[in-house]
Amino acid sequence: MKPLTRFAAKLYPRSWRERYGAEFEALLDGTGADPRIALNVFREAIGMQVQSWKAIGSAGLLGAAALCLTSWSVGQNPYSTPGTQLVFRQDSNLGAMVGFLVFLVSIVGGLVSSILRQDGRSPAAKRVRWASAGTIIVYLASVLLVSLLTPRTIVSIGDSYCYDIWCIGVRSLNATPQGKNILYTARVRIFSDANRVSTSRAMDFLYARDDQGRRFPLIQDSSVIPADVTISPGESVETSMMFIAPANVRKLYLTGDYGAMPWVSLFFGSDMSPLHRRTLLGLR
Amino acid sequence: MSDPTLLVLASLSEGDKHGYAMMEDIERFTGLRLGPGTLYGAITRLEERGWIKPVKADDRRRPYTLTATGREYLKTQLGVLERVLKTAGRRLKHA
Numbered sequence: 001m002k003p004l005t006r007f008a009a010k011l012y013p014r015s016w017r018e019r020y021g022a023e024f025e026a027l028l029d030g031t032g033a034d035p036r037i038a039l040n041v042f043r044e045a046i047g048m049q050v051q052s053w054k055a056i057g058s059a060g061l062l063g064a065a066a067l068c069l070t071s072w073s074v075g076q077n078p079y080s081t082p083g084t085q086l087v088f089r090q091d092s093n094l095g096a097m098v099g100f101l102v103f104l105v106s107i108v109g110g111l112v113s114s115i116l117r118q119d120g121r122s123p124a125a126k127r128v129r130w131a132s133a134g135t136i137i138v139y140l141a142s143v144l145l146v147s148l149l150t151p152r153t154i155v156s157i158g159d160s161y162c163y164d165i166w167c168i169g170v171r172s173l174n175a176t177p178q179g180k181n182i183l184y185t186a187r188v189r190i191f192s193d194a195n196r197v198s199t200s201r202a203m204d205f206l207y208a209r210d211d212q213g214r215r216f217p218l219i220q221d222s223s224v225i226p227a228d229v230t231i232s233p234g235e236s237v238e239t240s241m242m243f244i245a246p247a248n249v250r251k252l253y254l255t256g257d258y259g260a261m262p263w264v265s266l267f268f269g270s271d272m273s274p275l276h277r278r279t280l281l282g283l284r
Numbered sequence: 285m286s287d288p289t290l291l292v293l294a295s296l297s298e299g300d301k302h303g304y305a306m307m308e309d310i311e312r313f314t315g316l317r318l319g320p321g322t323l324y325g326a327i328t329r330l331e332e333r334g335w336i337k338p339v340k341a342d343d344r345r346r347p348y349t350l351t352a353t354g355r356e357y358l359k360t361q362l363g364v365l366e367r368v369l370k371t372a373g374r375r376l377k378h379a
Contacts, residue, residue, distance in 0.1 A: 016328065020327075022346075023344055023345060023346040024303070024320065024324055025344065026304075026343070027304055027307075027320050027323070027324070027345070028320055031307075031320055036319065037319055037320060040319025040320065040321040040322055041319070041320055041321040042321070043321060044319075044322060044324070044325045045321065047325070
């Protein structure tokens with residue numbers, strides 16, 4: 001029965017075994033091979049495991065609840081830009097650099113780990129592998145955390161927003177009542193943030209939406225410069241965009257289905273990160 | 285009086301002991317043989333509360349000693365038990 005008792009002793013939490021394992025083994029050496037002893041050790045080991053899970057689970061639940069509450073509170077207070085012709089960007093150079101650095105670390109870590117394993121240094125290879133994986137996990141968790149705790153940015157009329165090198169800013173908004181609806185005409189400036197390459201967006205990627213998430217598609221108007229106009233480096237065009245929304249809409253925004261490259265969503269501060277509150281261009 | 289933590293404190297009130305010696309001692313004065321799991325569950329709780337502490341050991345068997353707060357706690361518990369026993373005895377006489 002001793003092997004069963006020793007197996008049961010291995011079921012204690014690791015931290016407990018590190019502290020009491022040796023002396024407990026010594027005690028088991030002096031006890032008989034009674035099945036009741038194995039049962040007693042098994043019962044206590046499971047009890048200790050449940051206790052440690054409870055503590056970890058409670059701390060995790062408490063942390064998650066605090067995070068949700070803080071995130072909800074942050075979401076209640078969006079940041080409105082001052083409307084003084086400032087330009088806000090969907091991503092940041094620093095965020096992209098940190099992301100690239102983490103990518104580089106994981107690649108180098110993987111290579112070093114492979115070399116160490118081939119050299120027969122398995123424990124060292126394992127440590128490097130774990131360190132690389134840990135770096136990636138901590139990085140991704142931080143990106144999610146930053147996204148959760150960042151308030152939404154509302155780009156005010158007068159300011160501009162850049163998606164990659166394609167930028168747009170609302171200059172003014174006219175409202176013409178049409179029965180129960182209102183025809184809105186937004187004067188916008190589309191410009192390029194690039195130094196060398198031209199840029200354009202698909203015609204239908206922009207749309208208007210209200211604070212309840214209702215979408216209002218733009219009305220195609222052949223008499224104005226289309227939204228999918230190709231912009232050369234440094235070029236800027238003025239055009240207008242029209243859409244109809246019900247008169248009872250309280251808040252209106254211009255936004256788009258940007259369709260970011262997958263890796264962009266893994267950068268700090270990117271508008272495309274999971275859980276990030278996407279920047280909107282405020283209309284009213 | 286079968287609370288394992290109290291039994292361990294009572295055993296250590298006589299002097300420092302390691303796990304096996306505690307088991308033997310407790311069996312001697314109560315007739316109860318604590319399982320190793322139960323004994324170390326009690327030791328873990330008592331050490332967390334600061335009522336006992338380990339002392340230096342030459343081998344794997346680590347002896348434990350009663351701390352001042354542990355001794356105070358044991359005295360308080362014995363006082364409570366004494367009152368319970370006196371009251372129960374008195375009531376049984378009159379029953």
